[in-house]
Amino acid sequence: MARVLALDFGKVRTGIAVTDELQIIASGLTTVNTKELIPFLKNYISEENVECFVVGEPKQMDATASESEALIIPFLQKLSKAIPNVPVVRVDERFTSKMAFQSMIDGGMKKKQRKNKALVDEISATLILQSYLSSK
Incomplete structure (x- = not known):
């Protein structure tokens, strides 16, 4: 089987x-500067077999698209041109940042560590991926 890779897309970092490979466990991989994301993904899929990209879909409480979606759509268009053979699946990402932050607290992380926004983004991506795996 191939891996599934999830993205918590952000304007600055992702x-x-x-x-x-068995698609059982979701683990944080890293956080990448968004400007370097497509080259990073190209390099990753050259080394690993990836079945699909799971990209968080930010929504408002009433299920309408959030403002962040305006940044994600152009990225997805670039991604499909750069890596056309890997499909993209969207997953509702409401509350993932808050859940990531809470999991850091529950895990006993010190306040200084919890201020690391890159780590919050990586944990959010893991939650998005876990949501995808649970829905399969």
Whole structure:
């Protein structure tokens, strides 16, 4: 089987999570500067077999698209041109940042560590990926 790679897309940086080859466990991989995201993904898929990209879909409480979606759509268009053979699946990402932050608190992380926004993004990507795996 191939891995599934999830993205918590952001204007500045993007959190990335990945499954194991059996698609059982979702783990944080890294956080990448968004400007370097497509080259990073191209390099990653040259080394690993990836079944699909799971990209968070930010929504408002009433299920309408959030303002962030305006940044994601152009990225998805670039991604499909750059890596056309890997499909993209969208997953509702409401509350993932808050859940990531809470999991950091629950895990006993110190306040200084919780201020690391890159880590919050990586954990958010992991939550998005776990949501995808649970829905399969």
